[in-house]
Amino acid sequence: xxxxxxxxxxxxxxxxxxxxxxxxxxxxxxxxxxxxxxxxxxxxxxxxxxxxxxxxxxxxxxxxxxxxxxxxxxxxxxxxxxxxxxxxxxxxxxxxxxxxxxxxxxxxxxxxxxxxxxxxxxxxxxxxxxxxxxxxxxxxxxxxxxxxxxxxxxxxxxxxxxxxxxxxxxxxxxxxxxxxxxxxxxxxxxxxxxxxxxxxxxxxxxxxxxxxxxxxxxxxxxxxxxxxxxxxxxxxxxxxxxxxxxxxxxxxxxxxxxxxxxxxxxxxxxxxxxxxxxxxxxxxxxxxxxxxxxxxxxxxxxxxxxxxxxxxxxxxxxxxxxxxxxxxxxxxxxxxxxxxxxxxxxxxxxxxxxxxxxxxxxxxxxxxxxxxxxxxxxxxxxxxxxxxxxxxxxxxxxxxxxxxxxxxxxxxxxxxxxxxxxxxxxxxxxxxxxxxxxxxxxxxxxxxxxxxxxxxxxxxxxxxxxxxxxxxxxxxxxxxxxxxxxxxxxxxxxxxxxxxxxxxxxxxxxxxxxxxxxxxxxxxxx
Numbered sequence: 001x002x003x004x005x006x007x008x009x010x011x012x013x014x015x016x017x018x019x020x021x022x023x024x025x026x027x028x029x030x031x032x033x034x035x036x037x038x039x040x041x042x043x044x045x046x047x048x049x050x051x052x053x054x055x056x057x058x059x060x061x062x063x064x065x066x067x068x069x070x071x072x073x074x075x076x077x078x079x080x081x082x083x084x085x086x087x088x089x090x091x092x093x094x095x096x097x098x099x100x101x102x103x104x105x106x107x108x109x110x111x112x113x114x115x116x117x118x119x120x121x122x123x124x125x126x127x128x129x130x131x132x133x134x135x136x137x138x139x140x141x142x143x144x145x146x147x148x149x150x151x152x153x154x155x156x157x158x159x160x161x162x163x164x165x166x167x168x169x170x171x172x173x174x175x176x177x178x179x180x181x182x183x184x185x186x187x188x189x190x191x192x193x194x195x196x197x198x199x200x201x202x203x204x205x206x207x208x209x210x211x212x213x214x215x216x217x218x219x220x221x222x223x224x225x226x227x228x229x230x231x232x233x234x235x236x237x238x239x240x241x242x243x244x245x246x247x248x249x250x251x252x253x254x255x256x257x258x259x260x261x262x263x264x265x266x267x268x269x270x271x272x273x274x275x276x277x278x279x280x281x282x283x284x285x286x287x288x289x290x291x292x293x294x295x296x297x298x299x300x301x302x303x304x305x306x307x308x309x310x311x312x313x314x315x316x317x318x319x320x321x322x323x324x325x326x327x328x329x330x331x332x333x334x335x336x337x338x339x340x341x342x343x344x345x346x347x348x349x350x351x352x353x354x355x356x357x358x359x360x361x362x363x364x365x366x367x368x369x370x371x372x373x374x375x376x377x378x379x380x381x382x383x384x385x386x387x388x389x390x391x392x393x394x395x396x397x398x399x400x401x402x403x404x405x406x407x408x409x410x411x412x413x414x415x416x417x418x419x420x421x422x423x424x425x426x427x428x429x430x431x432x433x434x435x436x437x438x439x440x441x442x443x444x445x446x447x448x449x450x451x452x453x454x455x456x457x458x459x460x461x462x463x464x465x466x467x468x469x470x471x472x473x474x475x476x477x478x479x480x481x482x483x484x485x486x487x488x489x490x491x492x493x494x495x496x497x498x499x500x501x502x503x504x505x506x507x508x509x510x511x512x513x514x515x516x517x518x519x520x521x522x523x524x525x526x
Contacts, residue, residue, distance in 0.1 A: 004049035011044035014051045014200025014291075019043070034080050035295030036163070036195035041082045044198055046089050050291070052168045053191070053202050057231040058287035063172040067179050068247070069101045070171065071152030075144035076162035077108040078115060078300060083163040083293065085122070088130050090165040099171055101154040103130040105162075106147055109138040140263030141242075146256055149248070158245045163293040165193065165200070173288040174245040177233050182247040183280040185271075187239050188288035195296045205230070206286055209238035210366060211269065212373040213327045215313050216439075217241070220368055233283035237276070237366040241268040243290055246275075254278060255349045258315060260341050265309035266316045273320040276365050278355040307338060314340040319347055322358040327375040372460060381518050382427040382469055383436070384511025385414060389474060390504040391489035397421040398435055398455060406452040409492040427510065429517070429524055432465040433476075434458055441465045444478055450495040453485070471518060474507040475499060 010017040019027055019040055030038040052059070072091050076084055088103050105123070107115055116134070123130045133151055135144060149157050156178055160166075170188060177184045192203050206226075207219035217240060226234040254274050257267050275282050314335050317325035329336050362369070386396040388409065397410035400422050413419045424436045433442040443456035443464045459465065468477045476485035477499065484499040484506045500506060517524065 007045075007049040009045060009048075010040075011048050011198045013049055016194065016197035016199035017044060018197065030080075031296075033078075033299050034083075035297045035299040036080075036083075036293050037198065038080045038083070040196075040198055041080060041086070044082070044086075046082060046086050047093055048086070048165075050090075050165060050167050050200050053200075054168065054287055054289060055205075055230050058169075058173075061173075061231060061287060063176050064179050067099055067172060067175040068155035070095070070099055070156045070158055070175070070245075071101055071148075071154035071248075072103045072158045072160060073106060073145060073148035073152060074103065074160050074162050075106040075108055075141055075148060076110070076115070077138070077144075078110045078112045079162040081114045081119075084115075084119075087160065087162055087164050088127060090167075091160070092127065092129055094166045094168060095171045099175065100129060102152070103127075104148045104151055105130060105132045106144045106151075107132055107134045108140070108144040109135050142257050142261045142264060142267050143259070146259065149251060149256060152248060155248060156245055157248050157251055159242060160290065161242045161292060163193075163295075164243065165291040167191070167289040167291065170288045170290060173233070173285040177281075177283055177285070178245060178247050181281065183250050183275075185239070185244055185246045185250075185275050185280060185282045186233065186288075187236065187244045187282070187284045188290045189284065189286055190240060190243055191289055191291040193291040193293045195293055198293075200291050202289075206234070206284060208234070208236040208284075209240055209272070210369050210373065211238055213375055214331045215266065215269065215328060217268070218373060220366075220372060231287055233285045235365070236282055236284045237361075237369065238272040239268050239282060243292070250280060254280075254353070255346075258319070258346055260315055260343075260346070261312045262308040266312035269313075270316045270320065273316070273358070273361065274355070276356075276361050277320065277358070278350070278353040307334075310335055311338050311340060314338045315343065315346070318343055319350060320358060324358045324362065324375070378429040378524055379514055379517045380426050380428050381431075381521075382510040382513040383425065385412060385423045386425055386476070387412060387509045387511075388487055388489065388505070389507035389509060390487070394487075394489055394492065395421075395423045396425070396494060396508075397423045401455060403440060403455055403457060406454050408494050409487060409489065425510075427467065427469055430458070430460050431462055431467065431524070432458055432460070433467045442467060444483075444496050450486075450497050451483075453494050453496065468521065469508075469510060469513065469518065471513055471515060473499075473501065474509065476508050 027039045091103055120132055123132055145159055174186045177186050192201050206222055210218045210220045212218050258270050261267050317328050318340055388394045394409040395412040398407040401407050410421050413421050413423050422435050425433050426436055427433050439458050440455045441458040443454050444451050445464050466479055470477055478496045483496040486497045486506045487494045
């Protein structure tokens with residue numbers, strides 16, 4: 001660690017790195033096929049130093065002297081050379097040698113030349129603990145993980161994605177809960193490696209995994225007891241997906257992944273439900289940190305045909321969710337028409353393992369999920385265009401800007417349908433306002449007068465995203481220290497400022513308003 005602390009160079013210590021302008025063309029061509037700044041990755045050392053961002057209490061923790069051995073399984077398809085090798089090398093360099101038995105790189109029938117013989121040669125010459133398993137045909141993420149698990153020989157399986165970096169002393173916190181009870185699945189904290197600069201940064205200090213009733217992955221706040229012990233593993237209803245540790249014995253007792261799941265999608269729910277309902281426990285370990293590149297975009301098409309994700313969700317729902325599956329189908333009615341395939345084996349496994357009901361899971365494990373993500377949602381407060389009273393030809397329009405960007409006013413699309421814009425909003429029961437087609441919310445982070453309104457990912461925590469429509473005054477009121485949405489029609493700007501009953505520029509007509517829902521405002525908290 002002392003040697004790491006002294007290292008300097010591009011990306012060292014997890015600091016952001018940048019390319020020269022002369023590299024722009026090569027950078028762009030590699031970006032298109034990888035979804036991240038692959039040229040920059042090539043300029044960063046394969047064994048770069050990372051910042052130790054663990055809670056200070058983690059550095060003083062002591063772990064059991066006898067911990068199980070590990071096989072790390074890393075599936076990949078056409079992964080870029082340096083990000084793939086950096087994944088393997090970070091695991092080797094930051095794992096106690098006696099615990100790491102092997103790293104298995106599972107090649108899901110890649111077509112890039114470097115994923116074949118050049119990778120085999122490099123591994124043979126430089127990485128004795130690594131072996132490459134080449135699949136004879138494209139199988140998808142789920143079956144690639146299963147192939148790696150079948151080839152593994154250690155007591156514990158750890159699954160990682162192929163563009164990750166293991167951080168300081170990441171392994172013992174994952175293994176100790178399993179050593180204490182082999183039916184425990186353990187997930188690391190997942191940090192962010194920026195796709196543009198390769199900066200390594202903490203995502204946050206933790207949350208419990210969950211889902212909404214369309215099967216989007218969501219997060220629940222930590223419980224009070226968890227907050228009191230910031231270095232201790234805490235229970236989580238659902239894993240995020242690709243990064244976790246589980247004993248090989250327990251994994252295969254559970255039947256591994258359902259082999260009927262295709263490509264990717266739903267596997268984290270299937271395994272999470274199975275773990276909890278069939279006698280296991282799942283925890284997140286705050287002292288284990290692994291960085292992950294979240295790509296800017298998916299660089300290659302999925303090999304699946306049709307709605308394979310919907311089919312996977314249907315399989316999970318039919319086997320594990322009992323009567324709660326209806327809430328999923330009510331949101332996604334077309335799932336009812338999807339053929340999930342033969343479920344005989346999965347239903348027999350559930351019966352053989354004497355697994356608990358989904359109602360038990362919801363009442364004992366995900367007990368606070370329905371409050372934040374109700375199976376039957378309350379009515380929204382309003383929806384449609386938001387039209388200025390002072391300048392009735394103008395409507396609020398995001399113009400499809402992205403996160404962290406301000407937006408303003410534009411000529412109302414409904415007055416002239418040939419116009420383009422994003423002018424349909426919903427004032428949701430979460431008490432935020434968002435475009436109808438995106439989970440991104442009106443957000444005001446500045447306390448300054450005339451603070452701009454930006455878009456930011458919806459978090460459901462109110463705060464910067466709290467809005468209330470006052471139908472009598474026609475005000476859109478922001479925050480707990482109320483300020484009103486105002487505008488400068490000439491400049492087509494919107495902002496928040498002190499509410500003024502005499503100001504016509506603070507008045508707004510929302511196309512459809514549910515007055516009954518607004519009257520029930522105080523009882524509508526998620």
